Amino acid sequence: MYRVAVIAGLALLVLASLLIGAADLRGGSVDSYLLVMVSRIPRTVAALLAGAGLALAGAVVQLAVQNRLVEPGLTGTPESAMAGLLAVTLIAPGAALMVKMIVASLAALVGTFGFFALSRHVPRQDPMLLPLVGLIYGGILGAGVTWFAWTADLVQYVGIWQSGEFSGVLRGRYELLWLIAIMAALLYVAADRITILGLGDDYARSLGLNARQTLLVGLGVVSATIAAVVVTVGSLPFVGLVVPNIVSRWRGDNLRANLPLIAVLGGASVLAADVIGRVIRWPYEIPAGTIFAVLGAGLFLWMLYATPKQATSR
Amino acid sequence: MIRIASLDLHRDGQPILQDVTARIPPTGLTAIIGPNGAGKSTLLHCIAGLLVPHAGKVMIGDDDIATLKPQDRAHRVALLTQSPAIVPRLSVRDLVAFGRWPHHRGRPKQQDHDQVDEALALFDLNDLEHRKLDSLSGGQRQRAFVAMAYAQSTPWMLLDEPLAALDPRYARDIMERLHNLSRPGPDSRSVVIVLHDLGMAARYADWIVSLKDGQLVHSAPREQAMTTENLSALFDTGLAVQTVGGKSIVIPV
Numbered sequence: 001m002y003r004v005a006v007i008a009g010l011a012l013l014v015l016a017s018l019l020i021g022a023a024d025l026r027g028g029s030v031d032s033y034l035l036v037m038v039s040r041i042p043r044t045v046a047a048l049l050a051g052a053g054l055a056l057a058g059a060v061v062q063l064a065v066q067n068r069l070v071e072p073g074l075t076g077t078p079e080s081a082m083a084g085l086l087a088v089t090l091i092a093p094g095a096a097l098m099v100k101m102i103v104a105s106l107a108a109l110v111g112t113f114g115f116f117a118l119s120r121h122v123p124r125q126d127p128m129l130l131p132l133v134g135l136i137y138g139g140i141l142g143a144g145v146t147w148f149a150w151t152a153d154l155v156q157y158v159g160i161w162q163s164g165e166f167s168g169v170l171r172g173r174y175e176l177l178w179l180i181a182i183m184a185a186l187l188y189v190a191a192d193r194i195t196i197l198g199l200g201d202d203y204a205r206s207l208g209l210n211a212r213q214t215l216l217v218g219l220g221v222v223s224a225t226i227a228a229v230v231v232t233v234g235s236l237p238f239v240g241l242v243v244p245n246i247v248s249r250w251r252g253d254n255l256r257a258n259l260p261l262i263a264v265l266g267g268a269s270v271l272a273a274d275v276i277g278r279v280i281r282w283p284y285e286i287p288a289g290t291i292f293a294v295l296g297a298g299l300f301l302w303m304l305y306a307t308p309k310q311a312t313s314r
Numbered sequence: 315m316i317r318i319a320s321l322d323l324h325r326d327g328q329p330i331l332q333d334v335t336a337r338i339p340p341t342g343l344t345a346i347i348g349p350n351g352a353g354k355s356t357l358l359h360c361i362a363g364l365l366v367p368h369a370g371k372v373m374i375g376d377d378d379i380a381t382l383k384p385q386d387r388a389h390r391v392a393l394l395t396q397s398p399a400i401v402p403r404l405s406v407r408d409l410v411a412f413g414r415w416p417h418h419r420g421r422p423k424q425q426d427h428d429q430v431d432e433a434l435a436l437f438d439l440n441d442l443e444h445r446k447l448d449s450l451s452g453g454q455r456q457r458a459f460v461a462m463a464y465a466q467s468t469p470w471m472l473l474d475e476p477l478a479a480l481d482p483r484y485a486r487d488i489m490e491r492l493h494n495l496s497r498p499g500p501d502s503r504s505v506v507i508v509l510h511d512l513g514m515a516a517r518y519a520d521w522i523v524s525l526k527d528g529q530l531v532h533s534a535p536r537e538q539a540m541t542t543e544n545l546s547a548l549f550d551t552g553l554a555v556q557t558v559g560g561k562s563i564v565i566p567v
Contacts, residue, residue: 195412206393
C-alpha cells in the first residue's frame with residue numbers, strides 16, 4: 001500500500017522537476033526539447049541519484065558505528081574527498097575525471113576509516129558524543145582543506161564542493177553519479193552482512209562473518225558515493241541522517257528489506273529540495289543543499305525531541 | 315568436551331587470565347562464576363574464539379578453536395553476548411533468522427526457515443515474531459537473542475550474563491529453558507553461562523568453573539564446587555549453601 005503512495009509521490013516530483021525552472025517550457029524563446037534533454041532530465045536524475053546515494057551511505061554508516069545520529073557528513077568523509085580532489089587538482093590538473101574520482105574515493109575511504117578508528121575510543125553511553133566527535137573531526141579536516149586551498153589559491157573550488165546544488169548539472173557533466181546505482185546494487189548484495197555488522201562486532205564474528213571485510217565493503221561504498229556526489233554536485237548535509245532515521249522508525253533496520261525505500265526517499269527528498277529551491281526566488285535559485293539543511297535541521301530536531309529514548313538510547 | 319589449557323591473557327600490562335586450565339563436560343549446563351573482574355567474560359570470549367589468548371589454548375573436541383576458520387567456528391559455538399549498543403529495529407523473526415547465517419550465508423533454504431520456526435516456538439516467541447526488538451520488554455528481547463543463538467544449531471551455546479537486568483520471573487524463565495536444552499536428548503546442547511546470580515547457579519548448573527583474580531579456583535561438579543567454604547573463600551564474604559526441599563540455595567550470612 002505505502003509503495004503505491006511512495007511511487008506516486010516520486011512520479012509527481014519528477015514531473016514537477018521537469019516542468020519547473022528559470023526558463024518557461026511553453027515560451028517560444030527556448031527549444032523545449034533541447035532544454036528538457038540537456039538540462040531538466042540530467043538535473044532530475046542527478047538529484048535522484050545523489051539523494052539515494054547519500055541516504056544509503058547514511059544507513060550504512062549508522063549500522064557500521066551503531067549510532068543513529070551519525071551520517072557521512074559527520075565522519076570526515078566529504079572533507080577527505082575534498083582533500084583528495086585538491087591534491088589531484090594541484091599535482092595533475094589535467095587528470096581525467098575518473099582519475100580525480102578514484103583519488104577522491106580513496107582519500108574519502110582513508111578519512112572515514114580514521115573516524116571509525118576514532119569511534120572505537122568514544123564511550124558509548126551517550127549517543128550524542130560520537131556525532132560531536134565526528135563534527136570536530138570533520139571540522140579539523142575541513143579547516144585543513146581550506147588552508148591548503150588558500151595557499152594554493154583554490155578556495156573557489158572548495159566553495160563549490162562544499163555547497164551542493166544542481167543548477168550546473170547538464171548532460172555530459174553528471175554521468176559519474178550513475179556510479180551510485182552500481183554502489184546501491186553492491187550494497188544490496190552485502191545488505192544482510194551489513195545488518196549483521198549492526199549487531200556489533202561480537203555477534204558478527206560469532207556468526208562467522210568476516211567483519212573486517214564487510215566493514216571495508218560498506219565504508220568503501222560510502223566513500224565512493226560521497227566522492228561522486230562531492231565531485232559532481234557538491235556535498236549535501238543531513239540527507240544521510242534524516243532519511244535513514246525516518247525509514248528505520250517506520251520500517252525497521254533490516255537493510256535488505258528497506259534499501260529500496262531508503263534510496264527512493266533519499267532521491268525524492270533531495271529532488272524536492274531542488275525543486276523548492278527553484279521556485280522560492282524564481283527565476284533565481286537557492287542551492288538544494290541550503291534548502292535541505294533548513295528542512296533537515298528541523299526534521300532532525302523533531303527526531304531528537306519527539307521520542308528521544310527510541311532514537312538514541314539502548 | 316572443552317579443554318582449556320594454561321590460558322594466559324593480559325590487557326594493558328594487567329593480567330586478566332593467568333594459567334587457567336579447566337575442562338567443561340559436553341553434557342549439561344556449566345556456570346562460570348566468580349567476583350567482578352575475575353575474568354569470566356574474557357574466558358568465555360576465549361572459548362568462543364573471539365579473543366585469542368597470549369598463551370595456552372582452548373580445545374573444542376579435537377580442534378583448537380583459534381585455528382578454526384570463522385565459518386567452521388560458527389558451526390561449533392554460538393555466543394550470546396552483551397546487547398548491541400543500540401537496539402536494532404529488527405523483527406524478532408529477522409533476528410532469529412540471522413542465527414542461521416552460518417548455514418546459508420545469505421541463501422536460506424526451507425530447512426533454515428524450519429529451524430527458525432522451531433527456535434521461535436521453543437522460546438515462546440510465535441506471538442512476537444513480527445514485533446520489532448525495540449518494542450519488546452527486556453525479558454522478551456533477551457529471549458529473542460537466546461533463540462537466535464539456539465537457531466545457530468551449534469553443539470555449544472555460550473552465554474555471557476544472559477540474566478543481566480532481568481526480573482526474577484524472566485531470569486528464571488530463561489534459565490529453565492536453557493536447563494531443559496542441556497538435558498540429554500536428540501537435540502541437546504551443551505550450555506556454558508557466565509552467571510552473577512549464585513542462586514541460579516546453585517539451582518541449575520551441573521558443572522562449575524570458578525575464577526578469582528584471573529585464576530582458576532574450581533572446575534568441578536556443582537556439589538563439589540559450591541560449598542559454604544568454597545563460595546565464602548571465592549567471594550571473600552560469608553555465603554552459606556543450604557538445601558531447601560531438595561534444592562540448593564545460596565544465602566549471605
